[in-house]
Amino acid sequence: MLIDRYLVGEILRPLALGVGLFLLIYVGFSLSKNLSMAADGLIDTATALQLVGLSSLTTLEVILPTALFFSVLLVLGRLYQNGEIAALVSAGVSPLRLMRSVATAVVLAALLAGLLSIFGRPWAYDSIYRLEAGAISRLDAGQLAAGQFVTLDVDGYMFIADARAEQEKLHRGVFLFRTHENDRGVVHKELIRADSARLPRFDPGREAVLVFQDGYSYLLGPEGGSDLSLRFREMSIVWGAAEQARQKYKSKAQPTAVLRNSDQPKDIAEYQWRLSTPLATFLLTMLAFPLARSRPRESRLRHNLVALLVYLLLFAAVSLVRTLVEQGALPPMPGLWIAYLPPLLLLLALMAPERLRQLRRRPLQEAH
Incomplete structure (x- = not known):
């Protein structure tokens, strides 16, 4: 039907523009972050560009539904306003x-x-983690820039030094923050402040030793636990090889088939997030139809604000429920699926008046 092709064509144009615009914004942000890491000596430029491309792919699952929702809202709002x-x-x-x-x-x-x-x-996430681990394995920590925070995401390290002594190959005025987990699964946070530190080059397949001189170490236990402080003349930390970093289990990088058989809360949350993406896209787009409804030549401001509020509430609710599932505070069933019940009920409530009007017209049409 002609009206079908017309509507689809009208929606596709702003959809393509919206996806392109959102991607451009994200790529700009990602480029800034990764090229900054390259400037700090953490990764090379080629790796930085690869990370930008891969991370952009991970955003498409959110960008596509978002752009589609606002495209339908824009097109239908214009058709309502123009009296079409x-x-x-x-x-x-x-x-x-x-x-x-x-x-x-x-x-x-x-x-x-x-x-x-x-x-x-x-x-994409598996490729990202492999690239990060490979970059860490080739890192020459002795060349890290001074005067700015450097985050080593693979192992959860954050480092800053006041100055770097080129000839002595030392960093001075060093601060290091790291998180690590003991054999019982208890996570500790450690702060190290030292007058100087000698940082090695990290070679693939080998352990590296970070040596700190004249400083303090603060080990912060879990909430409710005890904290420890230590004054040292010299302290060494063994940094595991890149292969160990690659072996770290990350739910985002696991194949969907692997997550399906897992009983870990984080895996369940990730699995349900992936499966529910088509439902979220469909519900969000269908909601745009009744939310776009208005009278001819009526201002669109109020309707657009309501639609934006519905969009934000939906994503906030999904994020909240996903966090609860990850923490084990919500059982796997209903799990993340319960977050889509309110938007489904809202859609039915908004479409009910139109459906009732259609049912009332039918007997009149049959009588004629």
């Missing part, structure tokens, strides 16, 4: 018919978002 929807309704085309006309395109977009989440997301 009123003309279609007077010709016998109901808003429900308009929803059905783009339903196929929405389902395809939801499936694409699902594929990105189920297959693209773990592949």
Whole structure:
């Protein structure tokens, strides 16, 4: 039908523009972060660009539903404001018919978002972690810049030095923060402040030793636990090889089939997030139809603010429930799925009046 092609075409143009714009913003932010790491000597430029590309892929599962929601909202809002929807309704085309006309395109977009989440997301994160581990294995810590914080994400280290002595190959006025887990799974945070430190070059397959002179070490126990402080003349920390970093288990990088059989709360939350992405895309886009409804020539400001609020509340609710599942505070069933019940009920409530009007018209049409 002509109206179907017209609506889909009108929605695709702002959709492509929105995806491109959101990606451009994210790529700009990611470039700034990764090129800064390259300038600090943590990674080379080629690795930085690879990380930008891979991390951009992980954002598409969120960018696509977001851009689709606002594209539908924009196009339908314009059609309502210009009176085109009123003309279609007077010709016998109901808003429900308009929803059905783009339903196929929405389902395809939801499936694409699902594929990105189920297959693209773990592949991209696995590649990112491997690149980071490889970069750490080639890092010459003695060349780290002074005067700025340097985060070594793979092992949870954060480092800063007041100055660097080139000839002595020392960093002076050193501060190091790290988190580590003991054999019982208890996580501790450690702060080290030293007058100087000798940082090695990290070679693949070998351990490296960081040597600190004249300083203090503060070991912060878990909440409610005791803290320890230590004054030292010399202190050494063994940094594991890059292979050990690669072996760290990260839910985001695990294949979906592996997560399906896991009973760990973080794995369950990640698994349900991936599976629910198509549902989130479909529900969010369908909500744009009733939220775009307005009278001809009526200001769109109030409707757009309400739609933005619904969008923010949906993502906030999903993030909150996902955190509860990760922490084991919410059982796997209903788990993350319960976060989609309110938007589903909202969609049904918003569409109910139109459905009732359609049912009332049917007996009158049959009588004529």
